[in-house]
Amino acid sequence: MAMRIITGYLLVVLGFSLSHSQGIYYPELPCSSNNLFYDLVRLKALQTHNILRTQLANGKQRNGLTTEFFPMASNMSLLKYDCELEKIARNISKLCLKDSAHDFEHVGSNNAIFELEYDSISPEIDVSESVNYLVKRWWYAGEINAPLKNLTPTSKDTLLIPFLQMANAATTSLGCAFTVCKNGGVRPFVSFVCQYGEPHVSVNVPIYKEGAPCSYCNNKCVFGSLCKYTSF
Template sequence: MKYFFVVLFTVAGIANGYKCSQKPGIDDELRESFVETHNGYRSLLAKGRAFMQDYADSLPASKMRSLVYDCAAEDSAYQSAKKCSTTASSTGNYNENLYVFEDEDGVGASPIVEAVNSWTSEALDLDQAATKNLYRSSYKISNFANVARDTTEKVGCAVVKCGSKTHLVCHYSPKVEAEGKPIYEQGEPCSRCSAYGSSSCEEGLCVAN
């Protein structure tokens, strides 16, 4: 498995306190790590600095949203993670990513980065120019696409112990049935943030005001 570095960064306005229901394996510090890690990668992607096939630079994104953390998505991810399935299932109202690892001491920032790196490493087999940045299930990039779609607004994640393994699940909304559609719109970073109404540009991401 190939990995590459995801930058942790903070978009102005990220709340330090979330009002999610208490669950084992996750707290507000981890919630912030989840959203920061996702947005860190999305920022690299939007600015044309993420790696694609043969380590080519990614195509820049004109309206890549800054994700916000969502408690309802977390609740859904927790219910899925409790099943201890080894296969992601994007049923219901969310797209799902799953990462399974061994960690006797619980989850910290490092496994979160490892999870996002694992999911987005699928892009290392993607020739964006040849595929016209379209999503097709035959490309085997569903995890990358879930992290990278510019139409995604919210993410929520859960961590559950399953025997000797730990299952880390993230749910994304709104759910996208994306066969044959662009993963994101190409163009100068933040040049089309106006598509989302009142918003500002932070590190190549469109941040709702």
């Protein structure tokens, strides 16, 4: 099902308005399915990432538990959706892990869980309504922990990894998936995972270049703040 067919419906469901300043766009997702709510999960995950990256690129993102903001980004890339990364994310989500330790030796994905009601009629609907919240939980790691210094992670910044993976300008693609996990009589829960394309975040490597938005990519700029390095 092509995304252009349901765009009008998506505008209502997502509560978004078309605005280049917010980094909103409505692509045809290459792995869209015949299940509207799976498509909504894909689109909302992608849109939320790009909106937050736009916010960061424009210097409007607070840096940790301070009153300071991150500097503007000259090379923050627009993320595209990748079906192969979605497959990796799905395999991780099937592990149904409730806890994961942050480690710079094992980066590339973010995961989150939330519990379902026993009488949930449609887990897909529950997930589609929760995607924005789950993705923003990762992003808030950049606000509720110690600030990142000089845009460069150190080995002590493990708590920032969820945010760093979302804010890494070198990453140009992602794919997300979820699994409904059932464990005997325990309340079922959803394992939601986003897998990011390489290169991944790394110690001693800045997450982006400081400068006026898009000044590093010139004519490849979209929405006035993100660099469009890939085709869609």
